[in-house]
Amino acid sequence: MERALSVTVDFGKREAWTAEERAQELAELARSAGAKVIEEIIVHRREPSPACFIGSGKAEELAKVCADSSINAVIFNNDLTGTQQKNLEEIIMAKTIDRTQLILDIFAQRAHSNEGKIQVELAQLMYLLPRLSGKGIHLSRLGGGIGTRGPGEQKLEVDRRRIRSRITRLKDGLDDLRQRRAMMRKKRQRFSMLTVALIGYTNVGKSTLLNALTDARVMVQDKLFSTLDPTVRRFLLPNKQKALFIDTVGFLNDLPHHLVEAFKATLEEVVNADLLLHLVDVSHPKAVEQSEAVYRVLKEIDAGGKPVLTVLNKADMVRDEARIARMEKLFDTGIVVSALKREGFARLIENVEAHVNVLLTTARLAIPASDAKTLSFIYEHGLVTKMEYRGEKAYIEAVLPIRIKEAIEGGLKR
Numbered sequence: 001m002e003r004a005l006s007v008t009v010d011f012g013k014r015e016a017w018t019a020e021e022r023a024q025e026l027a028e029l030a031r032s033a034g035a036k037v038i039e040e041i042i043v044h045r046r047e048p049s050p051a052c053f054i055g056s057g058k059a060e061e062l063a064k065v066c067a068d069s070s071i072n073a074v075i076f077n078n079d080l081t082g083t084q085q086k087n088l089e090e091i092i093m094a095k096t097i098d099r100t101q102l103i104l105d106i107f108a109q110r111a112h113s114n115e116g117k118i119q120v121e122l123a124q125l126m127y128l129l130p131r132l133s134g135k136g137i138h139l140s141r142l143g144g145g146i147g148t149r150g151p152g153e154q155k156l157e158v159d160r161r162r163i164r165s166r167i168t169r170l171k172d173g174l175d176d177l178r179q180r181r182a183m184m185r186k187k188r189q190r191f192s193m194l195t196v197a198l199i200g201y202t203n204v205g206k207s208t209l210l211n212a213l214t215d216a217r218v219m220v221q222d223k224l225f226s227t228l229d230p231t232v233r234r235f236l237l238p239n240k241q242k243a244l245f246i247d248t249v250g251f252l253n254d255l256p257h258h259l260v261e262a263f264k265a266t267l268e269e270v271v272n273a274d275l276l277l278h279l280v281d282v283s284h285p286k287a288v289e290q291s292e293a294v295y296r297v298l299k300e301i302d303a304g305g306k307p308v309l310t311v312l313n314k315a316d317m318v319r320d321e322a323r324i325a326r327m328e329k330l331f332d333t334g335i336v337v338s339a340l341k342r343e344g345f346a347r348l349i350e351n352v353e354a355h356v357n358v359l360l361t362t363a364r365l366a367i368p369a370s371d372a373k374t375l376s377f378i379y380e381h382g383l384v385t386k387m388e389y390r391g392e393k394a395y396i397e398a399v400l401p402i403r404i405k406e407a408i409e410g411g412l413k414r
């Protein structure tokens, strides 16, 4: 495990997150990447020094701390320019990483699917490109993030031109994947169930809730960004309506723009869902700010207008009843659950059902009795309330998602 020093600069502005709170989150991120924060330093400065970010005097102090405590990585809680990073590294004599790079490292470690890997590499290269000065810069240190899976792993010397062409190739690859995904989604949307996407800040318990609700075996970890690839599971609501639940990548305050950009394809699942279940960790001191960060990302991916059901999770961790009541009022929701203890699910499901009901309609259809395909399709997607054969026709009354009804009617006309 890497031994790290975390450095947070407080520029003295009033912000939603104090320097201490940001430092705390950085420590969580570092831990998720596989590093242990041994020392934490908060530097107070008016503005960043262009050459050294924290100034060369302060950098020399850090060098001493690193040498004294055998620290091999310094993680800055802000973004550094290429020059600042290089200068700092020269003075401190330890690997210097900024926040974006740390997050990219975590994503690189977590990406399993082909698409996920391409998205991460693209984000890494886009981060890197403006930081390259001149040609043939050494990329060896890129392999030396916390996760050590930098894009420069195999190649030590690469120039911008090669990076640019690699970016183009990755983007093309992603476009292909995106088109394929869009096609699949179109099929799913027209011919399938309603979708409910679980969204929320990282580590709030999205995968735990999906597991508990559907017995899916999604990896649950007390680490940030355990889930990178969307997982889709079927769920049968008490009214017999089937829905797809989708687990998604967690959001983060100041999520690097490159990552949002790169993960747009994955996040499209969110954009296209019928309903968003927004999970909030009520036990977290920054729950409100985390939720604000979630809404910022939603806006960035054009999902700001989706119907959202806010779910307050980890209620089992909150001793103070008044806090729960306050949060319920603040978030205007009465849905309090513990995904871990499987508590509060009845109300949650009731609420999901109420939202889903709006998207349903009662359809009365006359289907050729020989059309087994359409008949089984109706049974598959809806709740059949009446069924009668008269002559050549089957008369069916069923509760169906509106778009399914439309798809069937369209199919019957053809």
Ligand SMILES: Nc1nc2c(ncn2[C@@H]2O[C@H](COP(=O)(O)OP(=O)(O)OP(=O)(O)O)[C@@H](O)[C@H]2O)c(=O)[nH]1
Residues within 6 Å of the ligand: 200, 201, 202, 203, 204, 205, 206, 207, 208, 209, 219, 220, 221, 222, 223, 224, 225, 226, 227, 228, 248, 249, 250, 251, 313, 314, 315, 316, 317, 337, 338, 339, 340, 341
């Ligand atoms: N006490 C308590 N812990 C919970 C609850 N729900 C989830 N957790 C814990 O919170 C941690 C994160 O849970 P995950 O389900 O991985 O969270 P996530 O939102 O999917 O996280 P990412 O995929 O990393 O964004 C795990 O250690 C869970 O056991 C809960 O209701 N109560």
Ligand SMILES: [Mg+2]
Residues within 6 Å of the ligand: 206, 207, 208, 219, 225, 226, 227, 247, 248
């Ligand atoms: Mg998860």
